[in-house]
Amino acid sequence: MNIYTNCSLLHYNTFGIQVRADMLVEYESVGELKQALALYHERMGEKPLLHIGGGSNLLFLCDFKGMVLHSLVEGYKVVGEEGDDVLVRVGAGMTFDDFVSESLWRGWYGLENLSGIPGQVGASAVQNVGAYGTEVGSLIEKVEGVSLSDGSQHSWKGAECGYAYRQSIFKQELAGQYAITYVTYRLHRTFRPQLEYGGVRQAMAEAGFSEDTLTAMKLRQVILFIRRQKLPDPAVQGNAGSFFMNPVVSKREFDSLCRRFPGIPGYRQGEDAFKVPAAWLIEQCGWKGRRWNDSPAAVHDRQPLVLVNKGGARGTEILHLCEDIQTDVKKKFGIELRHEVNIVAPEGDLDDIDDD
Ligand SMILES: Cc1cc2nc3c(=O)[nH]c(=O)nc-3n(C[C@H](O)[C@H](O)[C@H](O)COP(=O)(O)OP(=O)(O)OC[C@H]3O[C@@H](n4cnc5c(N)ncnc54)[C@H](O)[C@@H]3O)c2cc1C
Numbered sequence: 232m233n234i235y236t237n238c239s240l241l242h243y244n245t246f247g248i249q250v251r252a253d254m255l256v257e258y259e260s261v262g263e264l265k266q267a268l269a270l271y272h273e274r275m276g277e278k279p280l281l282h283i284g285g286g287s288n289l290l291f292l293c294d295f296k297g298m299v300l301h302s303l304v305e306g307y308k309v310v311g312e313e314g315d316d317v318l319v320r321v322g323a324g325m326t327f328d329d330f331v332s333e334s335l336w337r338g339w340y341g342l343e344n345l346s347g348i349p350g351q352v353g354a355s356a357v358q359n360v361g362a363y364g365t366e367v368g369s370l371i372e373k374v375e376g377v378s379l380s381d382g383s384q385h386s387w388k389g390a391e392c393g394y395a396y397r398q399s400i401f402k403q404e405l406a407g408q409y410a411i412t413y414v415t416y417r418l419h420r421t422f423r424p425q426l427e428y429g430g431v432r433q434a435m436a437e438a439g440f441s442e443d444t445l446t447a448m449k450l451r452q453v454i455l456f457i458r459r460q461k462l463p464d465p466a467v468q469g470n471a472g473s474f475f476m477n478p479v480v481s482k483r484e485f486d487s488l489c490r491r492f493p494g495i496p497g498y499r500q501g502e503d504a505f506k507v508p509a510a511w512l513i514e515q516c517g518w519k520g521r522r523w524n525d526s527p528a529a530v531h532d533r534q535p536l537v538l539v540n541k542g543g544a545r546g547t548e549i550l551h552l553c554e555d556i557q558t559d560v561k562k563k564f565g566i567e568l569r570h571e572v573n574i575v576a577p578e579g580d581l582d583d584i585d586d587d
Contacts, residue, residue, distance in 0.1 A: 318416070367416075
């Protein structure tokens with residue numbers, strides 16, 4: 232177990248926000264996690280407790296005056312085989328994309344379209360990460376966790392986790408209550424490529440890959456290629472991927488939007504709803520590539536869904552940018568944009584945070 236006090240979190244958040252935590256504890260096993268929790272309850276009293284993964288979906292607004300937990304529980308093991316399916320239990324601290332790559336080498340398919348998503352395995356189950364037509368929730372068999380309040384161990388079947396677009400019970404009714412320790416994925420021995428989404432076929436053709444000879448590894452290369460074209464690398468420019476979720480509106484609202492804004496894109500969601508790309512809404516409001524108030528907080532110049540730190544931005548500047556975008560989108564389209572990124576603020580009023 233590694234214990235750091237007054238620790239910089241600069242390398243624990245991909246936005247690259249310079250904040251500190253009173254204490255950061257990294258643990259390598261469930262036993263060590265329980266020791267860390269005992270330490271927290273003994274020493275930190277009423278102070279807040281936060282579990283982070285790779286920090287690729289977090290925005291810190293100020294120093295964290297409490298304990299931050301970080302999992303180093305790695306490794307994976309086959310725990311079952313059922314027909315074509317293989318059940319693999321993976322440590323929550325493993326880098327998600329390392330497991331995606333490893334699974335494909337092993338001939339376990341299903342995660343290929345999720346290649347290149349930053350962060351850890353544990354957070355994949357919290358966030359229900361998704362990309363190119365696949366959501367991880369559809370491949371999760373079981374999630375294991377430890378209660379942060381009393382150290383007791385729990386598990387949830389995939390179907391109990393409430394998975395929906397970027398949602399799970401771990402972001403809703405159980406938010407902040409459990410440390411996820413292991414995730415069991417249900418993968419398949421047969422490769423069934425999903426190619427319908429977001430320019431995958433076109434990128435395949437450009438790479439000279441035909442559908443007949445496509446392998447999961449080749450599909451991974453295609454996905455990684457598309458992602459590199461579209462998304463800024465956090466190592467070069469701080470960001471947390473898509474800052475906002477794509478809003479879903481009713482058919483009636485969408486029809487009315489189409490009359491007012493001919494050409495507005497929308498993708499049918501079931502019978503009576505449409506998903507509208509938030510990037511389009513943001514661009515129409517003139518925010519693409521713009522900075523907030525001459526600060527280093529800006530909207531990415533190629534992908535308006537991504538807010539970036541051009542160097543030395545404060546969390547509050549990114550938050551102000553987020554709020555101004557939300558206001559403008561609401562004013563122009565009547566649509567509420569919800570942020571996907573988890574904002575870490577002190578308890579109480581956001582206005583209390585020192586902006587200087
Ligand atoms: C360049 C870039 C591209 C991205 N692309 C995508 C994409 O295509 N699709 C997508 O869905 N997301 C994407 N993301 C967002 C992000 O990668 C995912 O949300 C990822 O799952 C976050 O993982 P993390 O380990 O960094 O979690 P963190 O950001 O550290 O935490 C996210 C949330 O999970 C909680 N958490 C983390 N670990 C645990 C644990 N072990 N136990 C309990 N709670 C925990 C945290 O408290 C927090 O609420 C992208 C981000 C970046 C920077």
